[in-house]
Amino acid sequence: MDVVVVGRGMFGSAAARHLAATGAQVLAVGPVAGDPVPGSGDAVFSSHDDEARLTRLQDRDPRWAEVTARALAGYRDLEVASGIEFHHPVGCLIASRPGGDGRSPDPIPQLSARGLTHDLYQPGDRGWAERWPRIDFPATHAVAYEPGPAGYIRPKRLIAAQETLTTQFGGRLLTDTVVGVQALGDTDGYSVVTAAGHRVRTPNVVLATGAFTNFNDLLETPVELELKTEVVVLGEVDAADAEELRAYPTVKYLNDGDVLDAIYMTPPVDYPDGRTCIKMGANIVLDTNPTDLSTVQDWFRTDTDHDHLSLLEPALQALWPDVAFTSVRTKPCIITYTADRFPLIVERRPGLVVATAGNGGGAKGADAWGSMAAGLLRERLSRC
Ligand SMILES: Cc1cc2nc3c(=O)[nH]c(=O)nc-3n(C[C@H](O)[C@H](O)[C@H](O)COP(=O)(O)OP(=O)(O)OC[C@H]3O[C@@H](n4cnc5c(N)ncnc54)[C@H](O)[C@@H]3O)c2cc1C
Structure with missing residues (x-):
């Protein structure tokens, strides 16, 4: 396994798809919004567990506007490639x-x-x-x-589209909750432990765990959220x-x-x-x-x-x-x-990327935020 993506939400599903598209062996772990994981209760929740999220090109921050525009430009290709429609360009x-x-x-x-x-x-x-x-x-x-293309997207359908493509690229999905990510020394990668008792060793991890990023022993030191x-x-x-x-x-x-x-x-x-x-x-x-x-x-x-x-x-x-x-x-x-109101997409330590904090507007550009997270591992994965 080249990389484990923790969290199958808006950012995680995009990161997993972008990683799988490069040929990396990807495992995406997380509950599916609205479906509690059997045996582990509903310990983590999603900020996208809803039927619509607004999308538009207008944004007060040019950095946001640029990232969102990139994602918007790719909606139709994602719909066509996955066969799942999620974008309603009602303006x-x-x-x-x-x-x-x-x-x-x-x-x-x-x-x-x-x-x-x-x-x-x-x-x-x-x-x-x-x-x-x-x-x-x-x-x-x-x-x-x-x-249009301003309007709304259906977040769970966008995730389904991303995951359809992830699996087509050979990626795997696991419906489970991660209850620990441990660094195995400085260079031996990570051990990812799930509530159902799986233990996966991997050189790379993406934490795309939304509001739950500082919980469940995912990080040695918390990120500022x-x-x-x-x-x-x-x-x-x-x-x-x-x-x-x-x-x-x-x-x-x-x-x-x-x-x-x-x-x-x-x-x-x-x-x-x-x-x-x-x-x-x-x-x-x-x-x-x-x-x-x-x-x-x-x-x-x-x-x-x-x-x-x-x-x-x-x-x-x-x-x-x-x-x-x-x-x-x-x-x-x-x-x-985040304090600067910009999503946190960062490599915290070698091979451990955190991708979180949509700051209330992360859904519309999720594909681009996930792509940025995947990009942080590109060089390491090219060495695998
Ligand atoms: C009410 C509301 C309205 C919003 N409206 C808009 C809007 O109109 N337009 C817009 O662009 N954005 C909107 N947003 C923001 C947008 O929904 C978020 O920015 C986006 O969901 C963030 O994606 P994420 O992947 O970081 O988090 P999430 O979508 O929450 O995904 C994180 C995933 O990680 C999983 N997870 C957490 N911990 C673990 C663990 N230990 N193990 C495994 N999995 C784990 C969770 O189950 C979840 O599925 C809104 C948010 C809210 C709350």
């Missing part, structure tokens, strides 16, 4: 008060600055409502429409609204709120339980920063309807004034941040 509506909301700069000028095609509606111009009459923004806000709780609200729509609203764009909305801010939203998407839901998320005053494993595990199991629904539901309804949601519920998740 993205960006709404902001001119000048921003005091927390974040106005994202709309970034569209022109980056030379991105868009339609612009100044505050008070409700021209956008002619195309999307069911959605609403305040008259104080400018609204810009970034067309800040975890933040995040809650989304899922508003179920009836069949007629699902049909009408499905092709609506995604939304990024700087709403100036004291209780919640930095709203993002997807149009109706089908969920595995049979419901079709509009999803909305935001930063909320109730957000916390858990630091230990049991608090993070408890958070993923928390019934967040109890205290978050009353804050999120009015914001969702305000965006869709005449939509009668047939059910509304919330779902907890975790965002993993």
Whole structure:
């Protein structure tokens, strides 16, 4: 085995595919989101266990914009090669008060600055409502429409596409949780131990373990990460609204709120339980920063309807004034941040790469982040 990729999430599945494509013998180990690993409980959770993630070219940070654009340019090839569609280029509506909301700069000028095609509606111009009459923004806000390829991706399908290709390249997948990575001296590689009792010796490891990177004895010394709780609200729509609203764009909305801010939203998407839901998320005053494993595990199991629904539901309804949601519920998740708000893709010690911290926006560019992680091992693997 040339390399073990720990974590079969957004970054890990991409890294494994890029590594396998070079001819390396790859083993990817991790639970499949939503499917607890038999025998090991649900000790680790995924930040992509959902049906949609926004994607767009607009970004305030040129480094992010460049990486995301690279990934976006490759979506179609990945879909064709794997036979799995995951990209819905419905576009993205960006709404902001001119000048921003005091927390974040106005994202709309970034569209022109980056030379991105868009339609612009100044505050008070409700021209956008002619195309999307069911959605609403305040008259104080400018609204810009970034067309496809902006839109959303289905994260679990993207992972399935990556893993289909990984196995086609000869890579192997193991549904298990890693409970230890030990360095075998300075040059003898690593021993990777799983909850089900597997012990794999390998010269190279990629830790793509998201919010769980500093837990389960994966690293001798922790990397600097800040975890933040995040809650989304899922508003179920009836069949007629699902049909009408499905092709609506995604939304990024700087709403100036004291209780919640930095709203993002997807149009109706089908969920595995049979419901079709509009999803909305935001930063909320109730957000916390858990630091230990049991608090993070408890958070993923928390019934967040109890205290978050009353804050999120009015914001969702305000965006869709005449939509009668047939059910509304919330779902907890975790965002993993670095101090510089850029993903951590680094070789920590020879042959041990850490690829984590999507900083709330890692899904759309995951293929490129995974490729960067794989690239850090290229020279070592060429010597194998
Ligand atoms: C509510 C929410 C909304 C978001 N919206 C967007 C969006 O619209 N657009 C966007 O681009 N990004 C978005 N993001 C961010 C995006 O989902 C993350 O950046 C992305 O999932 C990070 O990928 P990852 O591989 O680092 O982590 P994950 O996707 O969490 O994958 C890590 C994987 O590692 C596994 N793992 C952990 N520990 C172990 C272990 N010990 N052994 C084996 N496996 C392990 C986990 O089970 C998991 O599957 C959002 C995040 C959240 C929480």
